[in-house]
Amino acid sequence: MDQQEIRRQEVLARLERVTDPELDESVTALGFIKDIAIDAAGEVEISFRLPTYWCSANFAYLMADDMRSAVSTLPWVNAVRPLLLEHMYAEAINAGVARGASFKEVFGAEITDDLLEGLRLKFLRKAFQRRQEVVLRALLEAGWTPDAVVGLNLGELGVLVLQAPEWPALRLRYVDMRTRLATTPLGVDDPAFLTLEGAQLVPERLVAHLQALRTVRLNMEFNGAICRGLLAAREAMAE
Amino acid sequence: MYRTKSGEEIFIIDGHVHNWDASPENQRNIHGKQFIDCFFGYHSALSPKEELWPKAKFEKYGAKTMYRDLFVDGPDDMAIIQPTYLLDFYKKGFNTTEQNAAIVEKHPERFILNGAFDPRDGERALDYLHELKERYGVQGLKLYTAEWKGSSRGWKLSDADAYRCFELCEKLGIKNIHVHKGPTITPLDRDAFDVADVDHAATDFPNLNFIVEHVGLPRLEDFCWIAVQEANVYGGLAVAMAFIHSRPRYFAEMIAELLFWLGEDRILFGSDYAIWTPKWLVEKFMAFELPEDIKKERGVDLSLTAKKKILGLNAAKLYGIDIEKQKKKLKAAANKMAAD
Numbered sequence: 001m002d003q004q005e006i007r008r009q010e011v012l013a014r015l016e017r018v019t020d021p022e023l024d025e026s027v028t029a030l031g032f033i034k035d036i037a038i039d040a041a042g043e044v045e046i047s048f049r050l051p052t053y054w055c056s057a058n059f060a061y062l063m064a065d066d067m068r069s070a071v072s073t074l075p076w077v078n079a080v081r082p083l084l085l086e087h088m089y090a091e092a093i094n095a096g097v098a099r100g101a102s103f104k105e106v107f108g109a110e111i112t113d114d115l116l117e118g119l120r121l122k123f124l125r126k127a128f129q130r131r132q133e134v135v136l137r138a139l140l141e142a143g144w145t146p147d148a149v150v151g152l153n154l155g156e157l158g159v160l161v162l163q164a165p166e167w168p169a170l171r172l173r174y175v176d177m178r179t180r181l182a183t184t185p186l187g188v189d190d191p192a193f194l195t196l197e198g199a200q201l202v203p204e205r206l207v208a209h210l211q212a213l214r215t216v217r218l219n220m221e222f223n224g225a226i227c228r229g230l231l232a233a234r235e236a237m238a239e
Numbered sequence: 240m241y242r243t244k245s246g247e248e249i250f251i252i253d254g255h256v257h258n259w260d261a262s263p264e265n266q267r268n269i270h271g272k273q274f275i276d277c278f279f280g281y282h283s284a285l286s287p288k289e290e291l292w293p294k295a296k297f298e299k300y301g302a303k304t305m306y307r308d309l310f311v312d313g314p315d316d317m318a319i320i321q322p323t324y325l326l327d328f329y330k331k332g333f334n335t336t337e338q339n340a341a342i343v344e345k346h347p348e349r350f351i352l353n354g355a356f357d358p359r360d361g362e363r364a365l366d367y368l369h370e371l372k373e374r375y376g377v378q379g380l381k382l383y384t385a386e387w388k389g390s391s392r393g394w395k396l397s398d399a400d401a402y403r404c405f406e407l408c409e410k411l412g413i414k415n416i417h418v419h420k421g422p423t424i425t426p427l428d429r430d431a432f433d434v435a436d437v438d439h440a441a442t443d444f445p446n447l448n449f450i451v452e453h454v455g456l457p458r459l460e461d462f463c464w465i466a467v468q469e470a471n472v473y474g475g476l477a478v479a480m481a482f483i484h485s486r487p488r489y490f491a492e493m494i495a496e497l498l499f500w501l502g503e504d505r506i507l508f509g510s511d512y513a514i515w516t517p518k519w520l521v522e523k524f525m526a527f528e529l530p531e532d533i534k535k536e537r538g539v540d541l542s543l544t545a546k547k548k549i550l551g552l553n554a555a556k557l558y559g560i561d562i563e564k565q566k567k568k569l570k571a572a573a574n575k576m577a578a579d
């Protein structure tokens with residue numbers, strides 16, 4: 001592999017950690033990244049395309065900004081230019097992110113909320129709920145009782161073995177989000193499962209808790225299915 | 240008319256159909272092109288392969304094709320034809336009430352013609368409601384809160400100007416307010432399809448019915464919460480229905496939520512024609528059964544009775560359709576068409 005290709009792979013690896021906030025899935029896995037151009041001066045241009053021309057500008061802005069900060073940390077990188085393609089606000093977003101402007105600075109006249117941090121948090125919370133649901137359901141399906149499940153701490157969850165091949169990945173994704181949303185550093189004795197509000201789960205309420213989590217997942221799955229389908233259709237139309 | 244294997248007739252009112260013209264000749268700008276491309280994306284993404292249309296046909300199919308797809312090849316007995324104006328994107332509009340009226344005049348026994356208003360028109364919106372009532376006798380409206388207008392990127396049902404329109408609707412007996420609350424096609428951060436404004440309007444106008452199209456997806460829990468509070472809120476299945484083919488498990492979970500929170504009396508079928516055709520949607524829906532684990536967890540069932548209500552009886556109630564009388568009208572019209 002030549003140096004150019006090595007750098008390309010490094011950029012891709014960073015981009016893998018950038019997620020579509022609405023879907024909680026990586027922008028690389030979703031197929032959003034169209035091109036990565038790297039020049040001799042260490043400037044990186046990342047072309048990306050979303051499923052539609054209409055996708056929310058705030059999400060597009062978040063992703064562009066996340067890409068910029070994720071790739072900027074590579075030691076050889078001098079500048080990062082995310083380049084949103086074929087979007088109703090492509091020009092404004094590309095120019096704004098390039099000069100490090102905030103969303104508010106770019107769209108000040110047209111937006112009502114001040115923005116991105118609140119939005120980012122809102123979607124982290126949804127991701128937490130979705131990831132928790134799959135872990136809880138996996139445990140119950142494997143025969144764990146509600147009492148045993150709600151009693152688990154992070155240390156116990158971390159070493160718990162289930163047959164399902166996807167288990168280690170599900171657990172890792174959940175624990176990662178549990179950690180990111182925690183207000184204080186977590187230890188092995190901290191409970192594995194809390195509600196979004198930080199309350200301890202109780203066995204009698206576990207089924208109701210799961211049902212509430214399900215509606216969050218149904219929304220995200222809806223978005224995920226629509227986005228993937230629309231992106232595939234857009235690719236086909238572009239051909 | 241749909242007939243079950245045992246010969247039972249199911250009367251079908253398709254709650255959501257369009258006759259649009261999105262041809263390049265009618266597109267005003269890039270937004271017009273991108274809008275129909277996005278619709279075509281939905282069509283391509285969720286249709287069974289054998290139901291896919293060529294792009295040019297999808298852009299403009301015409302009244303004859305529509306009639307055939309709904310009532311001849313398709314199982315619909317009646318359809319609620321909903322307007323979407325989009326005058327900023329299309330020269331003559333995407334499908335206005337006036338355009339829709341042409342097909343309705345030819346087949347009055349088949350269609351329920353709905354109108355629309357834009358509260359940002361102020362006084363003119365009120366005049367227009369009077370006109371819609373006088374000219375077409377509309378009983379319902381389709382509102383699209385994310386529509387652009389000049390520099391505005393949308394409005395809310397709870398806006399003061401919208402309330403003045405609803406007050407007039409009550410007076411004129413325009414009772415059924417369909418509201419597009421669906422996937423995010425949002426300008427900037429303002430979420431024009433947020434469902435919270437339905438809550439306000441439904442509380443303040445208890446004599447009106449609010450049919451939330453696309454059941455508020457992807458804000459299903461918000462929608463269900465509102466619908467539980469407000470007895471005059473209904474869920475329209477357009478778009479949600481299409482998942483029955485590509486993601487049946489997802490469809491099962493979603494419909495189970497709706498049955499649990501709203502119950503079978505407040506859910507309405509809609510094909511969203513021409514994004515999808517009703518034939519395959521209705522066939523798959525009639526054949527569909529909830530998986531046992533979902534039935535058990537939610538304690539609901541998608542029984543034949545529930546299916547009948549969703550496919551026609553609920554809409555008939557909202558629009559005052561006497562099904563037996565309507566069947567006679569349809570038969571008479573069919574005989575006349577055959578004689579002509």
